[in-house]
Amino acid sequence: MLARLTFINIKPDKVEDAKKIYNEEILPVIRQQKGNIGAWLLEPTISTDDFISLTEWMSEADARAYETGGTYKEMIDKIKDMYTIKPMVKTYNIAESKVITTPIN
Numbered sequence: 230m231l232a233r234l235t236f237i238n239i240k241p242d243k244v245e246d247a248k249k250i251y252n253e254e255i256l257p258v259i260r261q262q263k264g265n266i267g268a269w270l271l272e273p274t275i276s277t278d279d280f281i282s283l284t285e286w287m288s289e290a291d292a293r294a295y296e297t298g299g300t301y302k303e304m305i306d307k308i309k310d311m312y313t314i315k316p317m318v319k320t321y322n323i324a325e326s327k328v329i330t331t332p333i334n
Contacts, residue, residue: 230266230323231292235282235305235316243311248272250311251282255304259284262300264291285323292320 239247251270259268266285273280286292295301296318305316 231286231289232321232323233284233286233292233296233318234321235284235318236279237282237308237316238279238313239308239311240313241276243308247280247308247311250307254307255282258300258304259295262291262295264288265295289320 237247248270256268256270259265264287266287268282268284271281271283284292284295286295
């Protein structure tokens with residue numbers, strides 16, 4: 230599995246507009262892509278930090294197809310007037326991890 234993080238610095242006066250577009254227009258498209266497991270918009274706790282679009286993919290090929298097929302660019306273009314610099318994408322392999330549950334006393 231693969232995770233892609235797109236770091237986006239949104240103009241302060243465009244935050245609410247960007248969140249609305251992400252949730253109403255971008256998320257539904259991402260979630261329909263072949264191999265997509267999930268997608269989230271992470272909002273920074275410090276207003277000057279980047280927002281992060283986190284997407285999870287079954288395979289590198291699926292993530293690459295989303296990016297190179299033009300859909301990724303279409304989605305980023307929906308908010309192109311709202312960010313301060315070109316978004317940066319980083320890709321990570323999802324390491325195997327075990328879920329440990331601890332009872333709450």
